[in-house]
Amino acid sequence: AQSVTQPDIHITVSEGASLELRCNYSYGATPYLFWYVQSPGQGLQLLLKYFSGDTLVQGIKGFEAEFKRSQSSFNLRKPSVHWSDAAEYFCAVGASFGNEKLTFGTGTRLTIIP
Amino acid sequence: DAGVTQSPTHLIKTRGQHVTLRCSPISGHKSVSWYQQVLGQGPQFIFQYYEKEERGRGNFPDRFSARQFPNYSSELNVNALLLGDSALYLCASSLPSGDTQYFGPGTRLTVL
Numbered sequence: 001a002q003s004v005t006q007p008d009i010h011i012t013v014s015e016g017a018s019l020e021l022r023c024n025y026s027y028g029a030t031p032y033l034f035w036y037v038q039s040p041g042q043g044l045q046l047l048l049k050y051f052s053g054d055t056l057v058q059g060i061k062g063f064e065a066e067f068k069r070s071q072s073s074f075n076l077r078k079p080s081v082h083w084s085d086a087a088e089y090f091c092a093v094g095a096s097f098g099n100e101k102l103t104f105g106t107g108t109r110l111t112i113i114p
Numbered sequence: 115d116a117g118v119t120q121s122p123t124h125l126i127k128t129r130g131q132h133v134t135l136r137c138s139p140i141s142g143h144k145s146v147s148w149y150q151q152v153l154g155q156g157p158q159f160i161f162q163y164y165e166k167e168e169r170g171r172g173n174f175p176d177r178f179s180a181r182q183f184p185n186y187s188s189e190l191n192v193n194a195l196l197l198g199d200s201a202l203y204l205c206a207s208s209l210p211s212g213d214t215q216y217f218g219p220g221t222r223l224t225v226l
Contacts, residue, residue, distance in 0.1 A: 004156075032213075034214075041222075045217070046215075051213065090157070105156050106155055
């Protein structure tokens with residue numbers, strides 16, 4: 001069975017500082033990996049996804065993530081955060097292309113301080 | 115283009131009642147999935163429907179059921195509501211090739 005671990009429940013960073021959110025997955029084959037962001041009371045917005053190819057993927061809002069098979073990780077990064085980045089971030093894994101059951105982590109809440 | 119829409123936005127029910135939640139996918143999307151997100155947790159997969167047929171079901175009791183209509187919209191039904199059913203219910207749609215799911219804003223269900 002597939003699973004996702006987001007070790008950090010809550011992270012606080014200063015505006016303009018760099019950010020890295022951790023995600024570790026468990027899946028026997030090549031995973032399909034996603035990062036979604038959720039603002040309070042809202043649905044999920046896709047930031048980026050990895051299916052194959054280049055292990056460094058670029059997303060919206062200046063985010064990027066790197067797939068590291070050896071570490072079973074897919075960490076999300078941003079070089080300089082903005083106050084509007086404050087939200088809940090979810091990493092998710094899908095079993096296969098076209099299999100639309102996503103397994104989500106428990107999320108990381110990001111707080112930005114001025 | 116309109117995104118995934120869900121109705122109602124909020125709903126309050128009492129234990130034992132029944133509820134129906136509705137979802138309209140993005141135009142051209144034929145697959146709809148439902149997720150339950152309990153406060154403080156990540157979404158959990160409930161159902162996936164494609165071309166009106168159930169393609170997947172998560173670990174939820176039979177009180178949960180769903181269906182998809184010819185226009186690809188979908189309903190999620192929950193019978194005999196329990197306090198623990200209080201959650202944000204998210205609907206997601208995807209193209210037939212199914213690489214990415216796009217989520218709606220959700221329906222917040224409160225069971226008293």
